[in-house]
Each structure stands twice: as structure tokens, then as C-alpha cells.
Amino acid sequence: MxxxxxxxxxxxxxxxxxxxxxxxxxxxxxxxxxxxxxxxxxxxxxxxxxxxxxxxDARTVKNRLHLDLRPDDQEAEVERLVDMGARPVDIGQRDVSWVVLADPEGNEFCVLSAKRSA
Structure with missing residues (x-):
């Protein structure tokens, strides 16, 4: 089963x-x-x-589970999502290839870089 x-x-x-x-x-x-x-x-x-x-319940800590989005154009997608009300957040990610954003209620999610062609 x-x-x-x-x-x-x-x-x-x-x-x-x-x-x-x-x-x-x-x-x-x-x-x-x-x-x-x-x-x-x-x-x-x-x-x-x-x-x-x-x-x-009030959200008090970083998400233990989050979504990763893989757009064709990371910069354009981050701009679009921020224009929609997302905000950049720092969860200690340092120098990485993805961008961490939070939705309008503060739930973190990542916008990954564009997928590399094989």
C-alpha cells in the first residue's frame, strides 16, 4: 500500500x-x-x-519546511514577487545562489537560479 x-x-x-x-x-x-x-x-x-x-497562532521562528521556486529568470522573478508583496529576508544564508523571500504572512521561500541546460 x-x-x-x-x-x-x-x-x-x-x-x-x-x-x-x-x-x-x-x-x-x-x-x-x-x-x-x-x-x-x-x-x-x-x-x-x-x-x-x-x-x-503567531509565527515565531523560521519555517521548518519551505518551497523552492525555479524560475527561468531569477532576477525578474524576485522583482515580480517583491512587487506582489514578498520581502527579502536574511535567515543566515550568506553567499548562496538562491534568494530567500517571505510571503505576505512571513513564510520563507527560496527563488533558485535558473536551471542549467544539460
Whole structure:
């Protein structure tokens, strides 16, 4: 017996707002919306999804799990995401090839450099 990876759950103070931000960032669509949770996916039938659930807990430390995004143009993607409301953050990464950003609720994620052609 095996399992299917259904979704990643993200605690959010405002699930609808954060889900819409990530949907725009990733080119995903909302596939389920309720008062306390919103799920986004690339397409309605494509797994995994991201489920944003209501939480009143304050975020206090660096994420233990985060998303890595691999754009065609790192600089342009970082600029686009910052224009959308992301902000650069320093988590002690030093001199690396990726850029660490935080979404509007402070969840860190990385924007990797463009994939090298083989």
C-alpha cells in the first residue's frame, strides 16, 4: 500500500488572502474555498495542492519546511514577487545562489537560479 501526496497545509491568519497571493505567484487556481480554508492547485485534478488553513497562532521562528521556486529568470522573478508583496529576508544564508523571500504572512521561500541546460 502506498500514499498519494495530496497537499501541503499552510497555517494562515487570512487564508483567502494568502491563497490568492500564492495562486498568482505560482499560476495556480483556487479549487476549494471555505471560510476557514482555501486550496490551490495547478489544475483542479493536479496534485499536490497547497491548502491554506485559518490559524490564530503567531509565527515565531523560521519555517521548518519551505518551497523552492525555479524560475527561468531569477532576477525578474524576485522583482515580480517583491512587487506582489514578498520581502527579502536574511535567515543566515550568506553567499548562496538562491534568494530567500517571505510571503505576505512571513513564510520563507527560496527563488533558485535558473536551471542549467544539460
Amino acid at each position: 502506498t500514499s498519494t501526496w495530496e497537499q501541503i497545509v499552510v497555517d494562515a491568519a487570512d487564508p483567502a488572502r494568502l491563497a490568492r497571493w500564492w495562486a498568482e505567484a505560482l499560476g495556480y487556481q483556487i479549487v476549494h474555498e471555505a471560510a476557514d480554508e482555501v486550496e490551490i492547485r495547478r489544475t483542479p485534478d493536479t496534485l499536490p495542492g497547497l491548502l491554506f488553513g485559518l490559524s490564530s
